[in-house]
Amino acid sequence: MIPPKFDYHRPTSVQEAVQLLQSSPEAKVLAGGHSLIPLMKLRLAAPAAVIDIGRIPDLRGIQALDSGELRIGACTTHHEIATSQAVQRAAPLLAEAAAQIGDRQVRYRGTIGGNLAHADPASDLPAVVVALNATLQAEGPQGSRSIPAAEFFVDLMTTTLQPGEILTQIRVPALGQGTGSCYLKFEHPASGYALCGAAAIVSLNPDGSCAQARLCFNGVSARPVDAAAVAQALVGSDLSDGAIDAAVEDHLRVPDPVGDIHASASYRQELAKALGKRALKAARDRARG
Numbered sequence: 001m002i003p004p005k006f007d008y009h010r011p012t013s014v015q016e017a018v019q020l021l022q023s024s025p026e027a028k029v030l031a032g033g034h035s036l037i038p039l040m041k042l043r044l045a046a047p048a049a050v051i052d053i054g055r056i057p058d059l060r061g062i063q064a065l066d067s068g069e070l071r072i073g074a075c076t077t078h079h080e081i082a083t084s085q086a087v088q089r090a091a092p093l094l095a096e097a098a099a100q101i102g103d104r105q106v107r108y109r110g111t112i113g114g115n116l117a118h119a120d121p122a123s124d125l126p127a128v129v130v131a132l133n134a135t136l137q138a139e140g141p142q143g144s145r146s147i148p149a150a151e152f153f154v155d156l157m158t159t160t161l162q163p164g165e166i167l168t169q170i171r172v173p174a175l176g177q178g179t180g181s182c183y184l185k186f187e188h189p190a191s192g193y194a195l196c197g198a199a200a201i202v203s204l205n206p207d208g209s210c211a212q213a214r215l216c217f218n219g220v221s222a223r224p225v226d227a228a229a230v231a232q233a234l235v236g237s238d239l240s241d242g243a244i245d246a247a248v249e250d251h252l253r254v255p256d257p258v259g260d261i262h263a264s265a266s267y268r269q270e271l272a273k274a275l276g277k278r279a280l281k282a283a284r285d286r287a288r289g
């Protein structure tokens, strides 16, 4: 199928894009087009206009700021993130996840902003930005605002972005010394999307015990799952395999687990347990060097 007719705009600044969105409320923003265009071809989306933000220079690129944070433009592609030395140094979890998205073609076109704004539960980056305590910057008719990643995802394909708002950048704090991370996914063999993805971060105290941990999941619920109780149970532990297994077995709860034709809810819960343990152990090993 081909999409219904639509107007096409290619703004050269964020301000112009926001103005265009205001004057055409039925419009949709287009970034890499790897989710929007298929929806339009299937006629599941039929925007009156498409506002192509893919060539706005301010929305592209990766900067390591003096504060240690990474500033990533919303239209930066998965390939650029996966291969960026700055990201590999400061937030290797993000680079590792971006490298596992789809195939080369998808990674060259798909963008981090599109991935997060689309809020597909099976996408790889939502749980990763939650685990990293990233902040998302949005620009709209009322100006700009910062949204903690943990508050951005509301429900299936629903975020806190308001009508007329564009995601402009993602700020990612650098992981400190003595910290290891790991992203693992069990993917659907045909699409590459996650039936379950696990993002783990572990920080060590000087004596090797756990100072801090994070464990978040994609694919198992309508929005990313932050397994904070598992992480809390690990703090102060010796991070032995037994301690990790027990923390996951005793404390992992998946709220409203998703079941569909690809995998039942209980299967996904078991995947979360298995991948959560493996990701935490790999993060621990990397933290130990």
Ligand SMILES: Cc1cc2nc3c(=O)[nH]c(=O)nc-3n(C[C@H](O)[C@H](O)[C@H](O)COP(=O)(O)OP(=O)(O)OC[C@H]3O[C@@H](n4cnc5c(N)ncnc54)[C@H](O)[C@@H]3O)c2cc1C
Pocket: 028, 029, 030, 031, 032, 033, 034, 035, 036, 037, 053, 074, 075, 078, 100, 101, 102, 103, 106, 107, 109, 110, 111, 112, 113, 114, 115, 117, 118, 122, 123, 124, 125, 161, 165, 166, 167, 168, 191, 192, 193, 194
């Ligand atoms: C075959 C295939 C396999 C894939 N496999 C994976 C996978 O394994 N893992 C994974 O995570 N993803 C996967 N994807 C998704 C892909 O990686 C993209 O992340 C995704 O398509 C969205 O990014 P995009 O730049 O293409 O956004 P678009 O398709 O351009 O836009 C998607 C939605 O987000 C909105 N939007 C885009 N950018 C912004 C912005 N800056 N501000 C506000 N709204 C915005 C659009 O209006 C639209 O509603 C796959 C896609 C395909 C086609």
